[in-house]
Amino acid sequence: MDHISPVLWQFLVKWLTNFAVIPPEASKVAPQMDALLLFMTLVSLVGLVLVILLVVTFSILYRRERHPVAVQIEGSTLLEATWTIIPLGLFLVMFVWGSVLYFRIYTPPPNAMQIYVVGKQWMWKAEHPGGQHEINSLHVPINQPVQLTLISQDVFHSFSMPAFRVKREAIPGRYTTVWFEATQEGTYHLFCSQYCGTAHSAMIGQIVVMSQDGYKKWLASSTSGVSLAQDGERLFASLSCNACHNGTPSARGPNLAGVYGSTLTLSDGQRVTVDDEYLRQAILNPSAHITQGYAPIMPTYQGQVSEEGLFSLVEYIKNLDSNYRIQQTTNTTTLAPVATATVPNAATKGMVKP
Ligand code: HEC
Ligand SMILES: [Cu+2]
Incomplete structure (x- = not known):
């Protein structure tokens, strides 16, 4: 093995010993x-x-030498x-x-x-x-x-x-x-x-x-010191989402507290369950699904929020409680099963509690 350099040899040994078929x-x-x-x-x-x-x-x-002429076989069912x-x-x-x-x-x-x-x-x-x-x-x-x-x-x-x-x-x-x-x-x-x-x-x-x-x-x-939901709260304010979504009866947009996991009735009568993907689409492409009882006034945020920002907004909306505060700290350990909070006064137009 003289002609293999020690470095290459070491590499080979390491590779072979690390190699796992399964x-x-x-x-x-x-x-x-x-x-x-x-x-x-x-x-x-x-x-x-x-x-x-x-x-x-x-x-x-x-x-061929044993059977020079082929015999026709009819097959067997x-x-x-x-x-x-x-x-x-x-x-x-x-x-x-x-x-x-x-x-x-x-x-x-x-x-x-x-x-x-x-x-x-x-x-x-x-x-x-x-x-x-x-x-x-x-x-x-x-x-x-x-x-x-x-x-x-x-x-x-x-x-x-x-x-x-x-x-x-x-x-x-x-x-x-x-x-x-x-x-x-x-x-x-x-x-x-x-x-x-x-x-x-x-x-x-x-x-x-x-x-x-x-x-x-x-x-x-x-931890970075700011939980995802807190980051979402900051974005929610800086993008002025709270101009329309603030949980007050006179708000132009629906109350978002408790919307996650609930079933919405859309203006075309279709019923949808709100999950992460629905929230993302609601922010980027609001005109695609209009919640029953509301006007299609929400602007699109396409191109204005990064994917990370969208995750933060989704996490914020998931963690909103009825008074529009978030219940989450920076060293959140969701290790214990998370109880899905039922928000008592979340029943806004078109919304059915899960
Ligand atoms: C000009 C007012 C307005 C602004 C600003 C606004 N929204 Fe909306 N939003 C609405 C209205 C009205 C609806 C219901 C009609 C619809 O589905 O488009 C809605 C629907 C939604 C929904 C679907 C859930 C539901 O209950 O219908 C989500 C999620 C949402 N908005 C999040 C946001 C976020 C996040 C922002 C900021 C990035 C934002 N909105 C900014 C008015 C607004
Ligand atoms: Cu890749």
Whole structure:
């Protein structure tokens, strides 16, 4: 090995010892996902071996010198039924198993804590409700469902966490969500797994899974001092949203306290449930959905608020209470299940409480 430079050699050794065909199983769904993958691999392997064995055996048994003249075979219904029904059954098992897993992965539990993520060429920016911002890293507590709300500021990206066996596209103009529950402390890979331009391969980072106490300490030590909701409150005032939305009976816009999670009736009679995506659209494209009983007077804020700003506004509206104050501090730990506040006097026109 004299001709390999020590540096290269070290690199090779490091690479080989770090190389993992199967990444660590660090989330609740990871073992379930691997079980399905194993099942599919085994079925494919059995199929592969069967086909190879038949090809080889038939080539030997029916070679030309033994059977110079071909014999016409009329076929066998039993054989055909067998090779149709068995694979059909196997594929249906994969389909049902895969669907069950899919719905489990994309349906967040109600007590999931929220983290917002903006993808842009070429980095990931994560924002915690308490006002902690991080770039190309994500700190999360162990044994706690975490829901990510993702958006891209430019092109398609994909937030991929191989150790958790989940990933989700970050799409310009629309929120997507994904959730996971980490089960092992440690540092894991974060990738962008959608080719997104020159520095795509550099759009990587780390996911740090911490103990619940460690995470609380991290939250307290990394806060910017302004929670997302507080930042949203500031934006709400500076964009003059409060000129129309202030919760008073004479206000020109509907009361936004308690609107999150409620069902609105629109002017065309359609009923919609207000989620993050609805709030975003209401701010950027207000004329698309007019709440029943109101005039279409809200201006669009397209191009005036960054994606981070929109996350802040959404978080502010989520946390509004009936007297238009927010209930949130900078080291917010949403670790305990968040009770969905029912706002007693939130019943404005067109609004039905959840
Ligand atoms: C000129 C008054 C006015 C301003 C300024 C205004 N809005 Fe509105 N807003 C309305 C009216 C009226 C509606 C109801 C009709 C509709 O759906 O467009 C509304 C609807 C909404 C909704 C949908 C929820 C619901 O109950 O209908 C949200 C969310 C919202 N506004 C947020 C904002 C934010 C955030 C700002 C500032 C960035 C803002 N608004 C600025 C008048 C205003
Ligand atoms: Cu990317």
